[in-house]
Amino acid sequence: MNEAFVYESHLEAGHRHPRAAPARAQSDALAMRRLHGTPPASLYVDEVLCRERPASGARIHPCLARAWQMLVRLRAAEALLIAQRIEQQVGSLPGPVAAAVRCEIAAVRAVSLLLQDDAGAALAAALSALRLDAATPVAHVALTVCRCVYWRLGDPESFYAVQRREPGEQPGRLRAITTMVDLALDAAIEFGQMHFNAARLLADDALELARRFGTGPAAIDALPACVMAQVLYEEGRVDESEALVAARLPGIRQGGTIDGALRAYGLLARIAANRRRPGQGLLLLAEADALGTQRNWPRLRAASLAQQVEMHVAAARIDQAALCAQRLAVLSGQCGAASSSARFEIARYHVLAQARLALARASSHVSAAVDLAALRQLHCDTALRRDRYGAVTIALLLVEALLVAGLRDEAIEALVALLKQAATVGLHQTLVDCSERVSNLIDGIVQGAIAPVGDVRELLPYAGALMSRRRRGTADAQPARDPTRSISAMGLSERERAIIGLMGRGLTNKQIAIRLRIAPETVKSHVKRLYTKLSVRNRIEAVTLASRLGLVRLSGSVVD
Incomplete structure (x- = not known):
């Protein structure tokens, strides 16, 4: 049911717009039409209040309008405060009007909590809005919040079960934003499953929608831009990947979403490492850590610390890596109050950082045991969430850990399985960036020095191309800018x-x-x-x- 039909139904029920409204009410209504495209629930509420309780209507409607504007600007805390103030006035309203206001307040709260990375509370608020009135003109917002939460929880069945609302021919700004976010979520899901072509198409559609409707600050389209950039990076188009994300970094610093920040900082730091610029990468990660502290995003802090461990290990700075791993362990111990999706992510980063640190110490002939059971369990859990791309990083670490543990045959078997999967989906740059241990193993298979169980002849051209690209090094991997x-x-x-x-x-x-x-x-x-x-x-x-x-x-x- 589209917004126009809902609004017309209200009118047919006898809620006709008064012939003359106060100038301020007309101005507010016009602002909301620009935001929503068609009159939203808050506009209907204002019409009733202007007729029955003009004083209350004059207060509530502008507040609802401001709350949505704050959310479009990604200012979640301010929107929540406005919603709380409105809620205190609901008790004095007529029954149907109070229900409509509560429904919209729940939708505002759902988006605000999602932006603050409180997935559990955001889902509860979104479901509350849908229970109050699933036909409300802002129901599309609650549905998009549900999809985003299920994506973060790694629950694809629930994600796909949520009904999507089509935007119509001329969607308002808010509807355009939710449609863009829906496309971006679809792109992220496809990328996680390593359907790179589908991810590219969906991300491109989301970016096109953002351009066409001017859906808000530059950072609001950071997620589809980052998904597109990740696809470009895997194709070896590193310059284009970096440019797409770097253009949005100022907006992310000022007021972006956590999903955009996670991918943007992680990818830019990875590109810096690819170009042998660890100092630049560590500066970016330190900035991400500070941003995570400022906005109370423990997931961003954990991702930053885990990647700092990786970069310090690559540069053989074991002491600095150990300090970052220690900070991550403390953060992991403090995440009990975080949502389940955040807890899983933080625990994942902790396991990866500990494994990398143990492998680095083993290279330095320091006694350190890699927790193979934890890595295997993490790989299994990540695959169950259908994050095949995330599982690749864990699989590469697992191959390395198996080698260090003396389980060479199992390591070769796991590597061959990974190469078969990667060749099928077109995974490229992640394997070019692999560690020296894994690289030597791949090279041994290509050169015939290592004979895996089974026929691997069909893998040799692909594996050989990976090693050729790796040997050319960073300078030749990226052609001179022509x-x-x-x-x-x-x-x-x-x-x-x-x-x-x-x-x-x-x-x-x-x-x-x-x-x-x-x-x-x-x-x-x-x-x-x-x-x-x-x-x-x-x-x-x-x-x-x-x-x-x-x-x-x-x-x-x-x-x-």
């Missing part, structure tokens, strides 16, 4: 290249028009096409991406 090649890949014309270059030097559209001797409207048209081709939404994102692709060299300031 502007002509990049322009061809992105579909930019020479005129568009000239315009993006001048944008990078800080020139406005009017200044570019004067420089190129063309009309300002022509420049505006070229800029719009540039945004579409580069998959960006504004001048800053376009220049950031173009500079990282080598299309422009930044000088001066970038202006809007």
Whole structure:
């Protein structure tokens, strides 16, 4: 049931809009129409209140409008405070009106709690909103919250069981946002199952929707952008992957979501490690740790500390790795109050960090036993959550742990199984980035020095290509930035290249028009096409991406 039909039903039931409403009420109604596209429940509530209790309506409706605006801006704490204040006024309202207000308050609370990474409480609030009125115009918000929580919980059956609401031909801003989030969640699910082509298509649709409807701050589309970037990274297109995420990092710092922050910081740090820039990666991870502390996101802190352990181990800084692992152990011990999804993630990062530290100590001839049982259980649990991509990282660690434990045959068997799976789905960069122990094992299979049980001839070309890419090293793995090649890949014309270059030097559209001797409207048209081709939404994102692709060299300031 769409929003317009619900609203018309209210009117047919006798709730006609008064002929004349106060100027402020009309202004608020217009603002909400821009947000929702069609009149939401709060607008209907305001109509009744304006007729029956004008004083209460004048207070409640603007508050509901502000709560939704705060959520669009990802300011969850402020939205929660507004919802709490409204709730204190509900008792004095007529029965049907009070029910409608409570339903919308529950939806506001569900989104706010989700943004604060309290999945359990967010799910309870969303289900409460649906129980109060499943046909409410904001029911699509509650449904999207349910899908997001089930995704975080690793419960795909419940995720797919949630009914999705189609946005209609002209969705409002709020409906466009929930549709974009739904597409992003589908993309993340597909990526986790290593259906990379499907993930790319869904993420691209989500980004296109965000561009078309201007769905809010730049950070709000960070999740689909990061999923797309992860697909690009696995294909070895590291520059494009980095540019897509880096353009959204300022928005994530200012007020993004935890899912966007987790993927953005993790991927950028991984890219820094790939390019042999551990200092840059550690700075990013320290920033993520600080952001997690500031916003009370223990999952982000745990992910940051686990990746710091990995980077310190790679650089043979065992003492620093041990300090990070110790901090992660303390954090893991304090996560009892966190939601079940957060507890699982934090425990996962703890197990991975402990395993990496034990393997590093074994390399340094320090007595350290890797907890094989914990790794096996974690691999099993992750696979049960249908996170096949996450299970790959654990499988690589498990192969290494088996080698250190002297279980060489089992390690080879596990590696061959992983290579077969990776070759089928097109997994690439993760295996190129593997540890020296695993790399030597793969190389031994390719060279024929190691003979696994069974026929592995069909794997040899793929495994050989991985080792060839790894041997070429970071410098050759990424071809030199050739502007002509990049322009061809992105579909930019020479005129568009000239315009993006001048944008990078800080020139406005009017200044570019004067420089190129063309009309300002022509420049505006070229800029719009540039945004579409580069998959960006504004001048800053376009220049950031173009500079990282080598299309422009930044000088001066970038202006809007």
